[in-house]
Amino acid sequence: MIRQERMQVVDQKQIARHIFELTVQGGLTSEMTAPGQFVHVRVADSYEPLLRRPISVAAIDPELQQFTMIYRAEGRGTSLLSQKKPGDTLDVLGPLGNGFPVEQAEKKAYLIGGGIGVPPLYELAKQLNANGIQTVHILGFESKQAVFYEEKFKELGETHIATVDGSHGTQGFVTHILNELPKDFDTYFSCGPTPMLEAVQWAFPEKRGFLSYEQRMGCGIGACFACVCRTTKSETDYIKVCSDGPVFPAGVVIA
Incomplete structure (x- = not known):
């Protein structure tokens, strides 16, 4: 409520x-x-x-x-x-909004975040761990000065950091790390800039995934239509990120 x-x-x-x-x-x-x-x-x-x-x-x-x-x-x-x-x-x-469906993960989940999209993944990781799910965290930032919660995530599972300038962790984007990791997970959850979400979807077309979108919002309750996006269902079908999301199954949103 x-x-x-x-x-x-x-x-x-x-x-x-x-x-x-x-x-x-x-x-x-x-x-x-x-x-x-x-x-x-x-x-x-x-x-x-x-x-x-x-x-x-x-x-x-x-x-x-x-x-x-x-x-x-x-x-x-x-x-x-x-x-x-x-x-x-x-x-x-x-x-x-509607959050991440914790119950959709079975044994092992990848949590993939970029920048200010990292925060909601922390509570997600805690709840998944509480349900006996192994979590692997792949987090991207601009630079070492922008990195936060690395140690907190490490307490919950394997954690990898990417920075654009290479000042900490792997140089590049989260996709550079994902390319090197095993694909032995059943579900992924991701939050961050839209280009990152698109790249993650392309990387794991065969996996079950859930994406949290970052959109500019006016009211936050679906009344102002400031955060409307198209969906893949039809050319005339739209969703409101604030009230219908911000979390959607992979492949639903055309950002």
Whole structure:
């Protein structure tokens, strides 16, 4: 069930270049059921900036009624958000969207993320591990300064890092690592830039996959049609990433 709540900021810190980790507490957490869902955050109490910002949920702690978001501070809205301190409150709407189907993995899953698409894969990895699924994480970043959560992912399974400039891990993209890994997994889950998602689909046409798309959003609840994409079903069939997704089976979305 979607709720709107003023949640309390528990902690916020910068964890990589322009990347912030923000933990909030409140009853809304109890509504979070699937990794890959997101929240819509009002970054200021004024009318400017007007629109909320969609932010991925990276970790959920039902016992403490806390969840953690990871976002990139690159515009006015997220820069204002990065100034929030413990004890402040934040207007949050969520959880929104349909997350990753954890039950679809059988024995071994590849989790493939790029940049700010990495955060939702962390909660996914935790839940898959809890279900006895072996996870392998392939994560791509621009440079060493942009890498985050590497050690946390390593605690959950085999982890590979790619950086575009080669300053850390394998030089190149996640596809360079995927080409070298065995294809002994049954399911893959991926989140990141659209070109990366397209490349992953082409790499594993015979595998069961689920992709989380990053789209600009206005309302976050399917009312404004800002995040509409075509599907492969027909030329006149469209989906809304915010409410129909953001997670879709591989081969459904024409981005």
